[in-house]
Amino acid sequence: MERAFGTDLLIVGGTAAGTAAAVAARRAAPGARILLVDKGHDVAYSTCELPMYAGGQIAAEEALVRYTPDTFSGTFGVDVWTGAEVVGFAPGGRTARLADGRRVSWQRLIVAVGAHAIIPPFAEWEEGLGPGVFVLRTLSDARRIRERFTTEPPAHVVVIGAGYTGLEAAVALGQDTRVSVVAPQGRLLPSGLSEPLSRIVAERLTAGGRITIRAARATGLDRAPDGRPLAVITDDGERIGCGAVIVATGIRPSADVVAQLGLRRDDVGAIRVTSAMRTNKPHIWAAGDCAAIPEAVTGRPQWIPLAMNAFRSGRVAGRNAVFSLAPSSGRPATLSPAVAAFAVRLAGLDVAHAGLRLEMARAAGFSADSVDIVGASHSRSLGGEDVHMRLVHDTKRGVLLGAETVGPPGSALRMNTVAALIRLRATVDDLEASDTVYHPDVSPLHDPLRVAARNAQKRRS
């Protein structure tokens, strides 16, 4: 048997968390041997720009690839192996086995394997998806979609799923193609927006006539003998003819192979870690979309697969993993509890939220209430448009728990104010008393945030 390649730190997974871990580890330990492996062909690319690349709004792949494997390796002095899938770990030892037979022995391990697209069984075809059926999770996925839509654009595409990825794909591809979105919960963005706000997004998306939303659950796929899709079948008996299908039914933590390591996971499959990103096993850290991190409002671990959390948790894991090689290196870094803060631009609308939705807050044990308001982006005399806002707060002390907004471009930044205040356990009184900039071209005298806070105050008094 070939001798194992030896490294001080092995990082499995090369997108946001893995690369952030590698960079932080290199900075903290200039002499450490660091190896980054990824089963795909790319590292260090912007996952969030994939829909625009798939749809052609971003022309060149270089725009979303921050580093190639080579330039990453050269810049940070890190070994990078792509096409390197970890398929097993030596029981009890510190050796990883790759699909191609190579072995890596490590002193410290960071698991940053991310999350993967959920594939409903009916969409499977010969150990893959078959021609004309796509997911949109990796750069390779985006390349495949782009290739197909450039060379052989379908007249009609069905997007299965009405979450963020599905809607971004619908908007990106809907510029040249008719799109049907199959919304299994009957509405858009159920994980992020309340029903009233999701309805506003639906109105905007369908206004151009190219995108149709169908409240149904996809249950099957008719294919031609060569595997090409002919129609998506729904639970209400419809048969939606189409030339291509995007499967966007959600993601889940990719922790299958690491199950061998005996890492503790939560009920959605995310690896449990401390605030230092340590797992329950010695010498093993986890970061990014495969891990649960402390959430600020509840104080409990939560799976919040966002780029910011991947970057931050990767940085903490990288630093701590190499610090542990030299015990005198100082205090471990810790990850500050996160407030989920999300934004997307859909058909000219900002859609954003921060913290907990009302249902989440109640499920977490808060006596929570919400107010919905419509404010203005700026002076209506100068083209100001509606800004829809929901504010979620606890009824006892008025503590801010969450917010959502839908409005014209720029509206999303209001969620940053809410996220910063939530982190400090501020109340609706704090938000109402805050000062906001006012200029007729920029924002209204009574900013929607403060209007919502004032309504929440009235509701409580």
Added chain:
Amino acid sequence: MERAFGTDLLIVGGTAAGTAAAVAARRAAPGARILLVDKGHDVAYSTCELPMYAGGQIAAEEALVRYTPDTFSGTFGVDVWTGAEVVGFAPGGRTARLADGRRVSWQRLIVAVGAHAIIPPFAEWEEGLGPGVFVLRTLSDARRIRERFTTEPPAHVVVIGAGYTGLEAAVALGQDTRVSVVAPQGRLLPSGLSEPLSRIVAERLTAGGRITIRAARATGLDRAPDGRPLAVITDDGERIGCGAVIVATGIRPSADVVAQLGLRRDDVGAIRVTSAMRTNKPHIWAAGDCAAIPEAVTGRPQWIPLAMNAFRSGRVAGRNAVFSLAPSSGRPATLSPAVAAFAVRLAGLDVAHAGLRLEMARAAGFSADSVDIVGASHSRSLGGEDVHMRLVHDTKRGVLLGAETVGPPGSALRMNTVAALIRLRATVDDLEASDTVYHPDVSPLHDPLRVAARNAQKRRS
């Protein structure tokens, strides 16, 4: 002598603070007799929209007049007298005398006389400004400018002053006319922006070729025999030929007539008040641009003539003034200390700031430092532009003291996050640990706010 008109509450001044006071008083005391007097012809209009009205970007006057005197009176059950200038107060008594001889006896008085434009002596002409010379402070001023620029547009206008009003006038009028801005301190916006950021604004303003900035102090005005301006004379010996002049050399609190009341004022002439907006004299409150209010960072009174403060202080004064008529009505309202938060849109750039500038912070006794960064508005692959940011913090604990930004439309809202954090005495660590929304079309993974906070952390460590 005619008998005095009697009222429970007399409010002198009918723009933001005065009308807010009247509305709050009416709500708190449905039966009180309330009289609002203003020496001008209008009440309840948006001062901040005057430049766009003067320049024609807002077409109809109705767009900036929320209520006419009649509709305000009818809606809120308040007597409204316009063209009613208070010229004196009976010594020791509770009677005001108007220029037309009428007298008003009052139980409670709210002084909301605002601020007025500073007129340098060389710009005076026969107890006014003369034809072709304008200020831009009231709706009447804006009407005069619009009338002149519509009927007889000058080929070249000189704006004296490079503060916000001057630059807004320059941009609004510069769409059809060449404009020279005479900048007495050699740069733009000295009261709001640091030198590096003001230079970026200057570059943008002058890029179109219609606006020229001259670092000079205006010292004189050549006029034709009928008073029309021929040229502005500067201290460096230049003679800038022009057909019209906008005087925008600043504002100061309008407290001349109320000096008779013996109200204590600060060194800039703003009336000193408690956080309940009470003056040092019994039965008299003050609000709006004529009063100094508690500032959040220093905890000391400061003159912050912004619409938000006028509205809020007016609301507090109105409520407290009528509450004092019926002592059992509950606790007086108080004004929360204010964080100065300002924004303007100039030639497609957002310019905004919050809290204290570095020089102000040091003058107030803080051991203050600042960091300047350039971030991105959103993904550069999707048209993201530079966002310039200065963050001011104290060097001991890293407490946030202020911030400035210049960037594409929407950038100003970042100052709301800073303002809210300043109010809670948060630190650069809090800002760095805050969560910010990320989406390639909306905002970058590393928001300029957090980039600045991280640089401030490094500077401190």
